[in-house]
Amino acid sequence: MTDNAWIGAALAAARPQAVSALLRYFRQLDTAEEAFQEACLRAIRTWPEKGPPRDPTAWLIFVGRNSGVDAIRKTRRNVALPPEDLLSDLDDTEADMAERLDGEHYRDDILRLLFICCHPDLPANQQIALALRIVAGVPTAQIARAFLVRETAMEQRITRAKARVAANDTPFDPPDAVARQERLGTVAIMLYLVFNEGYSRGHADPAAAQLCDEAIRLTRLLLQLFPAEPEIMGLCALMLLQHSRSPARTDANGQIVLLDAQDRTLWSRPMIAEGLALVDKAVRHGTPGSYQVQAAIAAQHARALRAEGTDWAAIDRLYQILEVIQPSPVITLNRAVAVSKSRGPAAALALIAPLADQLDNYFHFHGVRGGLLQQLGNATAARTAFNRAIALANSPAEAAHIRTHLDALSAPALPDPAAIAK
Amino acid sequence: MQYAILCYNDENAVASWTKEEDDACMARLAKVQGDMAAKGKMGPVARLLPTTAATTLRKSATGTMVIDGPFAETKEQFLGFYVVEADTLDEAIAFAKDLAVANPGIGAYELRPVSLFFPHTIAAGSGAT
Numbered sequence: 001m002t003d004n005a006w007i008g009a010a011l012a013a014a015r016p017q018a019v020s021a022l023l024r025y026f027r028q029l030d031t032a033e034e035a036f037q038e039a040c041l042r043a044i045r046t047w048p049e050k051g052p053p054r055d056p057t058a059w060l061i062f063v064g065r066n067s068g069v070d071a072i073r074k075t076r077r078n079v080a081l082p083p084e085d086l087l088s089d090l091d092d093t094e095a096d097m098a099e100r101l102d103g104e105h106y107r108d109d110i111l112r113l114l115f116i117c118c119h120p121d122l123p124a125n126q127q128i129a130l131a132l133r134i135v136a137g138v139p140t141a142q143i144a145r146a147f148l149v150r151e152t153a154m155e156q157r158i159t160r161a162k163a164r165v166a167a168n169d170t171p172f173d174p175p176d177a178v179a180r181q182e183r184l185g186t187v188a189i190m191l192y193l194v195f196n197e198g199y200s201r202g203h204a205d206p207a208a209a210q211l212c213d214e215a216i217r218l219t220r221l222l223l224q225l226f227p228a229e230p231e232i233m234g235l236c237a238l239m240l241l242q243h244s245r246s247p248a249r250t251d252a253n254g255q256i257v258l259l260d261a262q263d264r265t266l267w268s269r270p271m272i273a274e275g276l277a278l279v280d281k282a283v284r285h286g287t288p289g290s291y292q293v294q295a296a297i298a299a300q301h302a303r304a305l306r307a308e309g310t311d312w313a314a315i316d317r318l319y320q321i322l323e324v325i326q327p328s329p330v331i332t333l334n335r336a337v338a339v340s341k342s343r344g345p346a347a348a349l350a351l352i353a354p355l356a357d358q359l360d361n362y363f364h365f366h367g368v369r370g371g372l373l374q375q376l377g378n379a380t381a382a383r384t385a386f387n388r389a390i391a392l393a394n395s396p397a398e399a400a401h402i403r404t405h406l407d408a409l410s411a412p413a414l415p416d417p418a419a420i421a422k
Numbered sequence: 423m424q425y426a427i428l429c430y431n432d433e434n435a436v437a438s439w440t441k442e443e444d445d446a447c448m449a450r451l452a453k454v455q456g457d458m459a460a461k462g463k464m465g466p467v468a469r470l471l472p473t474t475a476a477t478t479l480r481k482s483a484t485g486t487m488v489i490d491g492p493f494a495e496t497k498e499q500f501l502g503f504y505v506v507e508a509d510t511l512d513e514a515i516a517f518a519k520d521l522a523v524a525n526p527g528i529g530a531y532e533l534r535p536v537s538l539f540f541p542h543t544i545a546a547g548s549g550a551t
Contacts, residue, residue, distance in 0.1 A: 052528050277475040
């Protein structure tokens, strides 16, 4: 890595803390961002010669504050100037700044910055775009590629979203414990949206896949700030455990490979280790939540070195807990997959029968139902369900996957050994 | 004498490397290790997962307490370690310098002489690659 590439990584790492601290200081998102940009330019100019500062984040906040003050001074001549000693000698003040910028403030600063991106007036994809741009610092062109829109369109989307949040009245005082929890919950949802945006399309699109990495990075950051929050541990673990399978999710032709058929040696072991450690940490708190349970389910898969070794009964039990915490037909549908493995396709089919109305427009419902009917030897009904699934497919890969099932149905009728065994 | 080379760096900066940058760095570090291994002086090496995955057991007069997170909140985190055989401190420093060159950016290496060393092995099939 060249010096410049390393500086880029350091700037990216410092960005969430620096921009959110500058936002507290300037109370204006645009000014805070511009100040950070200016600080970055100075870093690129001076760090290669003088060497990087001991605390790059504190350096960037300090320089950003000064440059922002300069900018405000230029536009509004009558603004009172800050004390000259703050502006005079960077080296003397840097250590002192680092002390003062440290600690408590960071936590609420970053949470606030993430929280204002979750403005309720903004549609989910704008919240995501804004958080990626402002907090994670992902270039607009890259976000545009991930969302399959033109850069100019994404630029406009972000500008509009920024104008919306500029009118936001999120107070700058530290939130109380209840408000902090609410913010944390809202931000967690948004981060999971970022992840899902990447995960749902990442198998076909490397630009989208990168969103998964950004989501994990931001969630780890949140966990650094709130190290004892089991749901944030759960969220981080869930992302890591799902993302660990990415290298095995598509075959050489870009077709989706289902969990059962994935080459588990391709799964990322470090991600699994991190995810499993986080699940274990969360469980110790004894306060189950949706992300923790979903992570625990993903952990069951991660622990099975071979698909046959999966503890489907345990997964069924975890889904039952999830149904209580967060009742939803989609969760019951997922549970049905576990039930089909542990108790057979007939039990699973009975479980999803009541969902037919609610999930009639849901791709996965018809895909799962078709699979269960196929296992039970009901080829005609299976074909109808698979055709419905293809009509509702969200991507060519999904449709192609269902077609392979249809092809299997059309093949010379061999009795399904699983159906006979039952 | 054996030295433990303890590596400290800003984990957020390291985590923001691209996969290509990370792979390139690991390849350079592997070469540095290879040179040491060729001399029969390379011991165990570990790269640690982020501190967010860490748990700390704190012992006090009244008992033990399990705390989420790393032992210390610092600007630079303990990210990994090497154990090497070095005849002199200079040799250990030379090895750490090679690591520093292979590793981009800032960071620090603490060279700590080893008192006891048990090269136990962990059964295959578990843990990171």
